[in-house]
Amino acid sequence: MRKWLRRTGLNEAAATGSLATLRRALAGDGSLLDRATDRLSYAHDASHFHLVPTAVATPNDAAAVGRLFAAAKAVGIALTFRSGGTSLSGQAGTTGILVDTRSRFRSIEVLDDGLRVRVGPGATIRQVNARLARYGRKLGPDPASEIACTLGGAVANNSSGMACGTTANSYATLESMVLVLPSGTVIDTGAPDADDKLRACEPALYAGLGRLRDQVRHSPVLRERIEQQFAMKNTMGYGINSLLDFSLPAEILAHLVVGSEGTLAFIASIVMRTVPVLPHTRTGLLVFDDLAAATGALPGLVASGPVSIELLDATSLRVGQRDPAADELLRTLAVDKHAALLVEYQAATRADVDELAETARPALEALPIIGPRTHRVGDP
Numbered sequence: 001m002r003k004w005l006r007r008t009g010l011n012e013a014a015a016t017g018s019l020a021t022l023r024r025a026l027a028g029d030g031s032l033l034d035r036a037t038d039r040l041s042y043a044h045d046a047s048h049f050h051l052v053p054t055a056v057a058t059p060n061d062a063a064a065v066g067r068l069f070a071a072a073k074a075v076g077i078a079l080t081f082r083s084g085g086t087s088l089s090g091q092a093g094t095t096g097i098l099v100d101t102r103s104r105f106r107s108i109e110v111l112d113d114g115l116r117v118r119v120g121p122g123a124t125i126r127q128v129n130a131r132l133a134r135y136g137r138k139l140g141p142d143p144a145s146e147i148a149c150t151l152g153g154a155v156a157n158n159s160s161g162m163a164c165g166t167t168a169n170s171y172a173t174l175e176s177m178v179l180v181l182p183s184g185t186v187i188d189t190g191a192p193d194a195d196d197k198l199r200a201c202e203p204a205l206y207a208g209l210g211r212l213r214d215q216v217r218h219s220p221v222l223r224e225r226i227e228q229q230f231a232m233k234n235t236m237g238y239g240i241n242s243l244l245d246f247s248l249p250a251e252i253l254a255h256l257v258v259g260s261e262g263t264l265a266f267i268a269s270i271v272m273r274t275v276p277v278l279p280h281t282r283t284g285l286l287v288f289d290d291l292a293a294a295t296g297a298l299p300g301l302v303a304s305g306p307v308s309i310e311l312l313d314a315t316s317l318r319v320g321q322r323d324p325a326a327d328e329l330l331r332t333l334a335v336d337k338h339a340a341l342l343v344e345y346q347a348a349t350r351a352d353v354d355e356l357a358e359t360a361r362p363a364l365e366a367l368p369i370i371g372p373r374t375h376r377v378g379d380p
C-alpha cells in the first residue's frame with residue numbers, strides 16, 4: 001500500500017476510498033481482499049520477485065472484470081492478472097491490484113469430438129488434456145509446468161514446450177477468444193459479427209489495427225523481419241505476425257493478445273484447436289564428449305523427424321546422475337565436459353514409430369556418441 005500511496009500521491013483515506021470503489025465495482029460478483037495475510041500470500045509467484053499487492057481481486061465473470069477495469073482507471077491504479085503464477089519473469093506480480101484469474105474461470109467444454117475445446121483461462125493444461133484424453137487429443141502448447149500452469153497464462157505468455165515448436169503453439173492453435181478490453185468492451189472474436197462489433201464499440205482501436213496491418217504489409221523490411229522472427233520458437237512479445245497472417249482487426253487483436261502478458265486485454269474464454277496424442281514413443285539419450293559435438297549432431301537429427309530434442313549440458317547430466325532411476329550409463333559416466341541430447345520420436349501406432357526409428361537409424365549410427373546405441377520403448 002505504501003508504494004502505491006507514494007506513486008499516486010494519495011493519502012491513506014483516499015486509498016481506502018479507492019479500494020471501496022473497486023469493491024463496489026465488483027458489485028458482489030467476486031471479492032477484493034486487502035488483509036495482510038491475503039496480500040502476502042500473493043506476493044510470490046515462481047519468479048524471483050517479491051511484490052506485495054495492494055489488494056487481491058477475484059472477479060466471478062467477464063462483466064465483473066470489465067467493471068473492475070473501469071473502476072481501476074477511475075482511481076488510477078493498475079490491474080495485473082495472476083493465473084497459475086508459474087511465470088519466471090515477474091509478469092504475474094504487482095504492488096497494485098492483483099487479479100486472481102485462476103479461481104473462477106475454470107470451465108472446460110470439449111467440442112467436435114475433441115477436435116476443439118473451449119476453456120476458461122484458469123483451467124490448467126493438465127486438466128484440459130485429461131478431458132481430451134478419451135478423444136486421443138491434447139492441447140498444442142506443452143510447457144513443462146503443465147500440471148500447474150493454466151491455459152490463460154500459457155496463451156498470454158505464448159508458452160511453448162519441448163514438442164509444440166511454432167506449429168502447435170498457442171498462436172498456431174488458437175481459434176478465438178472472449179476478450180474484455182480495458183474500456184470494459186467484451187468481444188467474442190469467434191462471433192460472426194465480431195469485426196463489426198469491434199468497429200462499432202472501439203472505433204479508434206479498430207482503425208489503429210487496420211493502419212498497423214497496412215503499414216507492415218506495405219513495408220518489405222518489416223514483413224521480412226517479422227517473418228524471420230516468428231519462424232523461430234524463441235521470439236516473445238505481442239503476436240505481431242498476426243498483422244501479416246490475418247486481415248480482420250478482430251482476428252488480428254485475438255492473435256496480438258498471444259504473448260501480450262496481460263497488457264492488452266483480459267482473456268475470459270479461449271477456443272483452441274487440438275492436436276492428436278501420439279502415444280507410441282522411442283526415446284534415446286545420446287551422450288557426446290562435449291557441447292560442440294552434441295550441437296554438431298543437430299542437423300542430421302532434426303532431419304530424422306524427432307518430435308523433440310532436449311540438450312543437457314554437463315551440469316544437467318550431473319543432476320540426472322543423482323536420480324536412482326537413471327540409466328546405468330548415465331550413473332557411471334565420469335562427467336567432464338560431456339553433453340547429451342535426449343531425442344524422442346512419437347507416432348500414432350507402434351508400426352509407425354518403429355518405421356520412424358528405423359529411418360533414423362543411419363543418422364544415429366553416424367554420430368560420435370559414447371555408450372550403447374539403445375533406446376527406450378514407450379507403448380501405451
Ligand SMILES: Cc1cc2nc3c(=O)[nH]c(=O)nc-3n(C[C@H](O)[C@H](O)[C@H](O)COP(=O)(O)OP(=O)(O)OC[C@H]3O[C@@H](n4cnc5c(N)ncnc54)[C@H](O)[C@@H]3O)c2cc1C
Pocket residue numbers: 045046080081082083084085086087088091092101121142143144145148149150151152153154155156157158159160161162260261262263265266267268
Ligand atoms: C518448473 C517450470 C517449468 C516451466 N516450463 C516452461 C516451458 O516448458 N515452456 C514455457 O514457455 N514456460 C515454462 N514455464 C513458465 C510458465 O510456467 C509458463 O509460461 C506458463 O504458461 C504460465 O502460466 P500461468 O498459468 O502460471 O500464468 P501466470 O504466470 O499466472 O501469468 C502469465 C501471464 O499471463 C497473464 N495472464 C494470466 N491470466 C490471464 C488472463 N486470463 N488474461 C490475460 N492475461 C492473463 C499474467 O498477467 C502474466 O503476464 C515454466 C515454469 C516453471 C516454474
